[in-house]
Amino acid sequence: MSDEPKSGFDPNPPRRNFYGRRHGKTLRQSQKGYLSEDLGELRPRGITVQDNPERNRIDPAAIFGDDRPLWLEVGFGGGEHMVHMAATYPDIGIIGCEPFINGVAMLLGKIRAAGVENVSVHPGDARDLMDVLPDASIERAFLMYPDPWPKARHHRRRFVTPEHLIPLARVMRPGGIFRVATDIPDYVRQTLEEVPGAGFDLVSETPVAWDDWISTRYEQKALREGRVPHYVTFRRQG
Numbered sequence: 001m002s003d004e005p006k007s008g009f010d011p012n013p014p015r016r017n018f019y020g021r022r023h024g025k026t027l028r029q030s031q032k033g034y035l036s037e038d039l040g041e042l043r044p045r046g047i048t049v050q051d052n053p054e055r056n057r058i059d060p061a062a063i064f065g066d067d068r069p070l071w072l073e074v075g076f077g078g079g080e081h082m083v084h085m086a087a088t089y090p091d092i093g094i095i096g097c098e099p100f101i102n103g104v105a106m107l108l109g110k111i112r113a114a115g116v117e118n119v120s121v122h123p124g125d126a127r128d129l130m131d132v133l134p135d136a137s138i139e140r141a142f143l144m145y146p147d148p149w150p151k152a153r154h155h156r157r158r159f160v161t162p163e164h165l166i167p168l169a170r171v172m173r174p175g176g177i178f179r180v181a182t183d184i185p186d187y188v189r190q191t192l193e194e195v196p197g198a199g200f201d202l203v204s205e206t207p208v209a210w211d212d213w214i215s216t217r218y219e220q221k222a223l224r225e226g227r228v229p230h231y232v233t234f235r236r237q238g
């Protein structure tokens, strides 16, 4: 495993069964610039399969160069929540995963604009990142407006399934907090059914947002279309 970050964006990341989008509309020139210039610096070291084909566990302290608490955001979309959290809590480090490269480009622009330095990016599937994180290395995790997969036959693609939740429980520290926001009642149902089975206790499920919440692009869309947000908080057992 190399301990040097790779520069540039890998256009052909290794594939697991990922059903979402990896590319959207054409990137603007400035977004391409962020990807090639910024991503190598922001990516956690040694997390790609190219760098780490055996999926050896990485040293979390190497990500930000110290032993600060690490938070994880799965599917950060355009990155507004992640940059907001990084700016609100400058003493933590937050790692975001997002396979949708246009979202990664949006995030990099926001990081530049906000000047935050405590963000790291895995431009891919959360499962690949969790594979290489050591046990109990993450203090907080965020799943904000995950892909809803509304058809019943696609519910097994949702993030709140054992395929994702068991690795998440492994990498989370006992007592760590896992937040889920969604506007889909059936997603709330599945979250309340599945997450406790992976080793989390329910703390709260409410339509009232967390005190440090910033509304995301998907939440704004949901509100415009008349759907009601649900904010669900769990605590990792142990």
Ligand SMILES: C[S@@+](CC[C@H](N)C(=O)[O-])C[C@H]1O[C@@H](n2cnc3c(N)ncnc32)[C@H](O)[C@@H]1O
Pocket (backbone or CB within 6 Å): 020, 021, 074, 075, 076, 077, 078, 097, 098, 099, 100, 103, 124, 125, 126, 127, 144, 145, 146, 147, 148, 216, 217, 218, 219
């Ligand atoms: C509905 S969007 C929400 C984006 C953002 N959190 C928001 O609230 O605006 C869900 C995002 O999760 C990402 N995603 C889906 N599966 C993922 C996975 N396995 N790992 C990381 N991100 C994932 C998708 O690419 C998509 O950008």
